[in-house]
Every structure is written in C-alpha cells, then in structure tokens.
Amino acid sequence: MALIQLDRVSVDLPVYSANSRSLKAKLLPSSRLAAGPRHQILVHALREISCEFQAGDHVALVGRNGAGKSTLLSVLAGIYEPAYGRVRIEGRIAALLDMSLGMEDDATGHENITTRGRLLGMSSAEIAARMAEIIDFAGLGEHIDLPLRTYSSGMRVRLAFSVSTCVAPDILLLDEVIGVGDAEFAKRSAERMRQLIQRSQILVVASHNTQLLAELCTKAIWLEGGRVREIGPAPAVMAAYQKS
Amino acid sequence: MSDPTPSRPMAPARPTTGSSAESASTIQLSGHAHAWSRAAFAAAIGDLRDGATAWRIWTLLGWSELRRRYHRSLLGPFWITLSMAIFILLVGGVFSQLSGTDLRSFMPYVATGYVTWLLLSSFVSDGCSVFISSTRFLRQMRLPKITFVLASVWRDLMVFAHNLPVVLVILGICGVRPTFWTLMLIPAILATACAGVILALTLGMIASRFRDLIPIVTSLLQLMFFLTPVLYKPVHLGQAGALLDLNPATHFIGIMRSAFLGEVPPLTNWLAVLGMLVVGAIGGFLLFVRFRARITYWV
Numbered sequence: 001m002a003l004i005q006l007d008r009v010s011v012d013l014p015v016y017s018a019n020s021r022s023l024k025a026k027l028l029p030s031s032r033l034a035a036g037p038r039h040q041i042l043v044h045a046l047r048e049i050s051c052e053f054q055a056g057d058h059v060a061l062v063g064r065n066g067a068g069k070s071t072l073l074s075v076l077a078g079i080y081e082p083a084y085g086r087v088r089i090e091g092r093i094a095a096l097l098d099m100s101l102g103m104e105d106d107a108t109g110h111e112n113i114t115t116r117g118r119l120l121g122m123s124s125a126e127i128a129a130r131m132a133e134i135i136d137f138a139g140l141g142e143h144i145d146l147p148l149r150t151y152s153s154g155m156r157v158r159l160a161f162s163v164s165t166c167v168a169p170d171i172l173l174l175d176e177v178i179g180v181g182d183a184e185f186a187k188r189s190a191e192r193m194r195q196l197i198q199r200s201q202i203l204v205v206a207s208h209n210t211q212l213l214a215e216l217c218t219k220a221i222w223l224e225g226g227r228v229r230e231i232g233p234a235p236a237v238m239a240a241y242q243k244s
Numbered sequence: 245m246s247d248p249t250p251s252r253p254m255a256p257a258r259p260t261t262g263s264s265a266e267s268a269s270t271i272q273l274s275g276h277a278h279a280w281s282r283a284a285f286a287a288a289i290g291d292l293r294d295g296a297t298a299w300r301i302w303t304l305l306g307w308s309e310l311r312r313r314y315h316r317s318l319l320g321p322f323w324i325t326l327s328m329a330i331f332i333l334l335v336g337g338v339f340s341q342l343s344g345t346d347l348r349s350f351m352p353y354v355a356t357g358y359v360t361w362l363l364l365s366s367f368v369s370d371g372c373s374v375f376i377s378s379t380r381f382l383r384q385m386r387l388p389k390i391t392f393v394l395a396s397v398w399r400d401l402m403v404f405a406h407n408l409p410v411v412l413v414i415l416g417i418c419g420v421r422p423t424f425w426t427l428m429l430i431p432a433i434l435a436t437a438c439a440g441v442i443l444a445l446t447l448g449m450i451a452s453r454f455r456d457l458i459p460i461v462t463s464l465l466q467l468m469f470f471l472t473p474v475l476y477k478p479v480h481l482g483q484a485g486a487l488l489d490l491n492p493a494t495h496f497i498g499i500m501r502s503a504f505l506g507e508v509p510p511l512t513n514w515l516a517v518l519g520m521l522v523v524g525a526i527g528g529f530l531l532f533v534r535f536r537a538r539i540t541y542w543v
Contacts, residue, residue, distance in 0.1 A: 014541055078271045078386035081287075081537040087273040098384040104308055106315040118304055119385065 002091030002170035002201035004053040004076060009085035011046040011071055045071040047226040048085070053219070055170075055201035060213040060234055062206075062241050063223035069206035072223065073097060073173050076204055091170030091201065094120070099160040109135070109144035109151075109159055116163040130166050137192070138162040139185070154182060161189055165196050172200035176207050214238055271386075277537040288533040295388030302391050306398035321406045324362075329410045332358055339475045348418050355414040356504040357474040359407050360497045363436060365465050366400040371444030372451040372458045379543040389532075389539055393448060397440040401433075415504065423506035432499045435517050439496065442524040449535055452542040468493060492520055 046068050053059055061069045074080045075087060077095035102119045103112045113134055117127040135144050138158045140151075148156065197203050197216065207213055213220070213234070220237035222230040230237050276283035295302070314320040336354035340347045371393075375382065378392040451457040472493045478485030488494045489512070498513030 016542075074383075075273075078273065079383065080540055081273045081277050082275060083278045083537075084275040086275070087271065089271040090269060092269060093271070093386075095385065098380070101380060101384050102308075104312065106312060107308070115304060115308065118301060 001055045003055075003089070004051070004171065004202060004204075005086075005088040006049050006051050006075075007086040007088075009046060009049045009075060009082045009087060010044070011075060011080055011082045012042040013045045013071075015041040015043060044226050046075065046082070049075075049228055050085075051221060051228070051231060053202055053204075057219050058197070058203040058205075058217040058234075060205060060207070060217035060220040060238065061223065062208075062210065062213065062220060062238065063229075067223040068226040069223055070097075070175060071226075072221075073175055073204065073206055076171075077173055089171065092121075093171045093173065094167045094169030094200070095173040096164050097173065097175050099164040100156065103148060103156070103160060105149040106147055108147055109138075109140055112148055112159065113163050116160070120164065120167055122167075134162045134166060137188070154185075158185055158189075161192075165189075165192050167196075169200050171202045171204070172197060174203070174205040174207075176209075210238055210242060280534060284533050284537070288529070288536050291388045291532075291536060292390050295390030295394060298388065298391060299394075301387065302395040303398055305391070305395035306402065309395070310399050310402060321403060324403055325406050325410055328358065328362065328407050332410065332414065335475060343476055343480050345477075352415050352418045352420050352505060353477070353501070354475060355411045356501040357472075357497050359404065359411050360436070360500040361469065361472060361474050361493065362407065363400060363404045364439075364493055364496055365469070366403060367397065367436075367440035367443050368447065368461060368465060370396045370400055371440070371447040372461050374444045374448035375452040375539055375543050376448075376455075382540050382543050389536055390445070393441055393444045396444050396448075397437060400440060401437060411504065420505055425508055426503060426506045428499070428503040428509050432503045435521060436496055436500065438521055439517075439524065442521070442528045446524070446528045446531055449531060449539060449542075452539060453535075472497060489516070492516075495520070 049072065061072060063069050071080065073095065074097070075082055076089065077093055077097065078087075078089065079095075081087075102115050104115065107115065110131075113131060114127055117130070122130075138144075138155075138161075140155060140159060143151065143155065148159075151159070203216070205213065205216065217234045219232065220230075220234040220241075221228060222237050222241045230240055274283055277287045278284070310321060314323065317323060319326060332351070332355045336351050336358075337347065339354065340350035343350070374392050374396045375389070381387060381392070382389075447457065447461065451461075468491065471488065471491050473488055474497065478488050481488070495513040495516040498510050499517055502508070502510050502513070
C-alpha cells in the first residue's frame with residue numbers, strides 16, 4: 001500500500017554567492033573578500049513539515065507563491081534529500097513536474113516517446129506496446145516522424161502530456177498540470193488526467209486553482225513561509241486559506 | 245482512451261523513479277545522509293548499484309548528448325576522427341623529423357599515444373561538467389547520481405571508438421601486426437574507463453560546488469599534454485625523462501600504447517595504474533558517501 005510519512009522535514013536551499021563558490025576565495029581568503037564572516041545565505045524552503053498520508057488520500061497543496069509547495073513536491077519525489085528530518089515513501093511514484101524532461105529538439109516524435117518512456121521507467125516492450133496509443137492520443141499524425149524542432153509549442157505539450165500520463169503509479173505528484181493544449185485537447189487531457197488520478201492511490205497536487213482542488217481533494221496542506229499553517233480535511237483548510 | 249477500467253492500475257506501465265524495484269517502491273531519506281553515517285553509506289552503495297543496473301538510461305543519455313553535439317553535420321562524430329587523423333599525420337610527421345626518428349616506427353607511437361590522450365582528456369573535461377550539465381535532470385527527477393557519470397564515460401568511449409579506425413589504419417600501414425599481447429587492450433581500456441568513472445565522479449562533485457575548477461582544469465589539461473609522452477619519447481628528454489613517470493597520464497598511455505603495438509605489458513605502468521585506481525576508487529567513494537546528497541543542492 002502506498003504511504004507517505006514526513007517527520008519534521010526541513011529543507012534549506014543554499015544560495016552560493018560568487019564569492020563562496022570560488023575555490024580561490026576558499027584557499028586564499030583575501031583581506032577584502034573575506035572581511036566578513038564567511039556565512040552562506042540559506043533559504044529556509046521548508047521548515048519542520050510533518051504529515052502522513054495513506055492510500056486513498058487526495059492532497060491539495062495550497063499557499064502563496066514561494067510558500068514551499070514545489071519544494072515539498074520535490075521532497076516527495078525523492079529529488080531533494082532533506083538535511084533534517086525523515087521521509088518514508090512506499091509505492092511507485094510518478095512526479096509529473098516537468099513533463100518534457102529529456103525530450104530533444106533534434107530527435108523525432110517517435111524517438112522522444114522512447115526517451116520519455118525510458119525515463120519514466122518503462123521497458124522497451126511497454127513502450128512499443130503503447131506507442132500507437134500515445135501517438136493517437138497526442139493527435140500528431142504524420143508529424144510523429146519529424147524532428148521535435150518542427151513542432152508548434154502546443155504539439156510539444158501534447159506529445160509530452162501523452163507519454164507522461166500513460167503511467168500507472170501508486171503515488172502521483174502534480175504541479176499545476178491539469179488540462180493543456182487547445183480547447184479540444186484540453187477536454188480530452190482533463191479526462192485522461194482524471195483517469196490517471198483515479199488509478200493512483202495517493203495524489204498530491206499543488207495548484208492555485210482552488211475550485212479544482214476542492215473537487216479533487218479530500219485533504220489539504222496550507223503552506224506559509226515553508227511551514228505548515230494548517231493541515232486537515234480539504235473543505236476546512238481551503239475555506240480558511242481563501243478567507244485569509 | 246485505451247484503458248476501459250481506469251480505476252484499476254494498469255499492469256504494463258510501471259513508472260519507477262529509481263531503477264530497481266526496491267528503490268522505486270520505498271524511499272527512505274533522512275538528514276543522516278548529509279553526514280558521515282550508516283545511512284549515507286547505504287544510500288551511496290544503493291545509488292551505485294541502481295545506477296549500474298540502469299544501463300539503458302545512461303547509454304540513452306550518452307547517445308543523445310552525442311547526437312546533440314553533431315546534429316545535422318555531414319560526418320557527425322567522425323569530425324573528431326578526421327581532425328585527429330590530420331593532427332597525427334601533420335604533427336607526427338614534424339616531430340619525427342625533429343626527433344630524428346624513423347616515420348614508420350614513430351607514426352604508430354604518436355597515433356596510439358594521441359588517441360589515448362584524447363580519451364583521458366575527454367574524461368577529465370567532460371567529467372568536470374557531469375553534474376552541472378545535468379542540472380535539469382537532477383532538479384526534476386530522481387535518478388541515481390552515478391547515472392550521469394556513466395553516461396558521460398559511455399559517451400567518451402563512443403568517441404574513442406570512432407577514433408579507433410584511424411589508429412588501426414596507421415598501425416596497418418606501418419606494418420604493426422597483432423600479437424598475443426594485443427589482447428591486453430581489453431583490460432587496458434577497462435582500466436582507463438574505470439579511471440574515467442572515478443575522475444568524473446570526483447571532479448564532477450567538486451566542480452559543481454566550486455565553479456572555478458573548470459577553467460583551472462581546462463588550462464592545466466593543455467599544459468599536461470606537453471608533459472605527456474605523446475609527441476616524443478621519454479629518452480628524448482634525457483635525464484629528465486624519468487620525471488614523466490610523475491604524470492598519471494604517462495602510465496595510462498603506457499598500458500594502452502603497449503597493447504596497441506602488441507608489446508609486452510610494461511609492469512611499472514600497470515602497477516602505477518592499478519595503484520591509482522585503488523586509491524582513486526576509495527577516495528572517490530568516500531567523497532561520494534559524504535556529499536552525494538548535496539549534489540542536488542549544489543547544481
């Protein structure tokens with residue numbers, strides 16, 4: 001069963017000034033450059049986050065810009081290993097944070113589907129089996145054999161979306177990606193996303209679209225300044241967030 | 245939609261964020277991974293294991309980078325081959341005159357030395373940027389860190405393979421015939437590849453934290469070329485020739501060159517190479533244990 005446990009997780013993102021990043025500055029502390037104490041600037045991106053989610057939980061992440069929503073999603077995806085606290089995540093994770101990661105301009109649509117599929121953890125056989133469906137869903141027709149460079153930005157998004165959403169994870173992490181493309185594709189993609197959400201056990205989604213979150217989610221975390229301001233059932237937390 | 249029962253997880257598409265089933269099904273992270281601890285050792289070993297088994301991903305990443313570099317060029321990666329061939333013929337010819345050596349014996353010496361030097365220097369220069377150039381991947385998905393190192397080493401080995409025909413043609417023209425000892429080429433390439441992994445891992449980590457390592461290394465590499473016996477033989481330097489043994493590249497070129505030429509493996513070179521690999525592997529591993537979790541924060 002899928003499980004997410006965070007125990008007092010803190011993430012500090014260091015900001016390296018040109019000064020502290022230089023080997024020269026470290027080896028030869030000149031009187032002018034090292035006049036002050038050599039302290040790094042740290043951004044406290046997340047502060048003592050504790051939470052626990054089980055199968056069936058659909059979690060909304062709300063908060064203002066810079067509240068730490070994306071960082072928390074990165075931690076849940078296992079990207080940032082927190083320097084303090086403990087994380088335990090059971091289940092296969094699909095983090096649809098950057099759906100076009102690994103896609104290349106010079107490769108054809110076909111090759112990009114293979115690359116993306118591979119990065120999402122599919123085997124050659126699985127990619128081959130789903131190729132037709134992916135191409136069909138993206139609606140690219142014969143463009144699929146042309147390099148990505150020739151695609152419009154809408155076509156790129158459609159291709160990335162089609163590949164990335166054919167996974168079947170236990171835990172699904174989303175960052176503001178619900179419907180994409182033109183009106184027709186947006187409708188189909190929203191439907192596909194709904195099905196993807198249905199077959200995942202845990203969903204964590206960060207969004208500013210409170211109406212959509214209210215429909216999707218059962219629980220919510222309200223982040224403020226990297227801390228949990230409120231956590232609990234979605235309607236209560238969302239109401240409090242919208243009031244503020 | 246192809247899936248009629250969307251509420252049931254589809255069997256075929258198994259998304260994994262890591263490579264092995266174990267690392268994908270359970271992720272355990274703790275602050276301990278940021279210091280010397282059992283957790284840090286376990287995480288580093290797990291990273292190496294998962295990365296090595298995910299060969300499909302690093303060969304894919306290596307190839308796609310190679311393709312990006314030479315996209316739409318007529319000769320593709322063979323451009324390096326061509327420029328190497330021209331360099332060997334011209335510079336090799338000039339230096340054989342300078343040193344008063346017979347061209348037929350000097351050409352194979354220069355060709356085998358230069359192709360090995362190109363491999364070594366690509367390991368060093370690509371190794372420095374191995375994590376920096378993978379920033380987008382490091383920030384957006386969970387992959388074993390060693391994946392990027394292996395992709396870089398794989399790519400450099402592919403370039404080396406593109407260069408091989410030139411060397412083989414020169415060897416053939418100059419009448420060098422394979423012997424039993426030519427088989428030593430296999431362990432020699434393996435040892436050099438191991439050095440590439442160690443170099444990329446170590447330099448990659450240091451360079452992602454301290455960005456001025458790259459210009460330092462770039463200028464040092466140019467200097468090192470002249471202190472490496474590629475265009476001359478150590479005897480040409482007289483007494484100072486023995487000092488060349490202090491240059492690590494000398495030993496790698498020694499083992500590769502002797503294998504190419506089918507000569508008896510040079511014991512000193514092999515011992516030096518194996519010694520450096522052991523020390524480098526231990527040092528690189530300890531550095532990886534200590535700083536693996538920080539790489540994502542540095543890039």
